[in-house]
Amino acid sequence: MEPFTTHTGRVAPLDRVDVDTDQIIPKQYLKTIHRTGLKEGLFADWRRLPDGSPDPDFFMNQPRYANATILLTRDNFGCGSSREHAPWALLDYGIRVILAPSFAEIFYNNCFQNSILPIVLEARDIQRLFDHVCADDRFELTIDLAAQTITTPQKSAFRFSIDPFRKQCLLQGLDAIGLTLQREQAIADYEARRKQDTPWLFPDLCA
């Protein structure tokens, strides 16, 4: 996985609560067997009007946000389906950081697996950032993961919290499966013990 250390980028606003993964990427784009090329499906139903033309009010169609890499949004972002296609589509479009007062759990977890940093901030700080984005066409933020800070162009900084293990994984771009496989002996010992204690948990479905 690509490490995440610091990032500076343009901020795009998505001022809606409860954005679900069916909106982030509708089902017709889930038939792929690949992880790449999914930006075509990103917000596919919201970026277009019913007649198929681009919705000029949606951030993806506004030139000022054309190269945005940071998404600013509201509560419970990413709720619904567990589809990892949602972070894949955001990443494919170029999004590396998402700022919200809260995230749905599975989506939040899926972001870390793809080197996207989801940051939880107090609702009032999110509101301040929305105010900045509306006021300034070229509003950018700098995120420093090691320092756990977000810095505005005016040099005011927000601190954010993050789980220390997830932080290390992102900073170093660690392969989570590789980490677990380092404990292969512990897993084997566990299985041997459980086979004794609860043998019915070890039927072989292939048999």
Add this chain to the structure above:
Amino acid sequence: MAAQTLFDKIWAPHVVHEGSDGTTLLYIDRHLVHEVTSPQAFEGLKLAGRRPRRPGATLAVPDHNVPTTDRSLGIADPLSRLQIQTLEQHCADFGITMFSMHDVRQGIVHVIGPEQGLTLPGMTIVCGDSHTSTHGAFGALAFGIGTSEVEHVLATQCLIQKRPQTMEIQVDGHVSPHCSAKDLILAIIGTIGTAGGTGYVVEYTGEAVRSLSMEGRMTLCNMSIEGGARAGMIASDETTFSYIKDRPMAPPAHLWTQAVQHWKKLRTDPGAAYDRVVTLPGEDIAPQVTWGTNPGMVTGVDGVVPDPRSFSDVETREATARALAYMALTPGTPIVDIPIDRVFIGSCTNSRIEDLRLAASYFKGRTVASGVQAMIVPGSGLVKKQAEEEGLDTIFRAAGAEWRESGCSMCLAMNADVLQPGERCASTSNRNFEGRQGKGGRTHLVSPAMAAAAAVTGHFVDIRHWA
């Protein structure tokens, strides 16, 4: 030892390793796989030169893309066909058992796990699907994961986790005989909100929960995710044990007594503390109907479409206005005055035999209203077979409803079963998000009884006062 919750009693024995910061390597007993969220995981394994650690702990089934019409004709959509062929190929390459779409045991992954006896109390169960919470009905810890974690479980049989918080949702008393587990869970989500359970594992308790059948308990746990909780669970009891006994992959006779003795200990001790407790009186719950574009936008069938201006906070006001515009509903409209075009009875929420029996009892001797199309999609080939043995298909067909093959179908409309723009559907599924059942489609979530009554009358009905 301190009093423990059901969750504590499942979590602790699955810890392979716990770091000083609480990061836990958790062992996974059972892994279910479907065609949509697995191809990239299998591909990842191949690219890294890894093999599944325990292929015998995994079961695969295609369910999202399968046609619900004549399967001997194959799959018309080349992308859907390729996704299913890819699953078949990966399972063959890695020695994983798969029920093909021509196998009578095929069905929605969350229907067939319990049906085959794969879902057992005390297990950890995962699947690349948010409705994995369904399996918690058996007193298991079951939750949805993303594709990277599917690959992680295949390679290691473990997941890296942090211990979640616990929430008790207690439903006291008895619900009306016209209310089902679906009404219960919609009322719960209406109370706690769609993010109320975020960060928690929910245990459902109380008389109204305890008196549910296994089918009802699965419906309840299934929609835990719609309340934000990754997992919901109900302690196992005699209802659970008798459901499991003699199923194909249930513990064999020589281990059965030992297993049941073990399972009987898996319940919350008196005095054990949850991080949060929510209590609902069961008697107050009316049959539920969603009016908006998330499952928390719900009211009793005796209610009206709300006025956005009645909400104090600006975000809720805006979200409500947006939802009503999408749903083409006017504030103040009685729910029973909303006409419908389509009816979908199915999904991992409500496609089991009990759901179909209930729906059939409303269709019996009646016909689907003029202009309404009703579709009934059993949760598995075995549910379909049983329903046909009981003659339920005859009742549905006589009423003018379509009787289909098993699969996820119009719950998310990845196959050919899709709402047309502007169509309004009474659906027994779990999500009423914009476009969920088809772009521009309008979904109202209801119980199987409410869906059947709506099919017959062409609009929602308060079935408590319906002959």
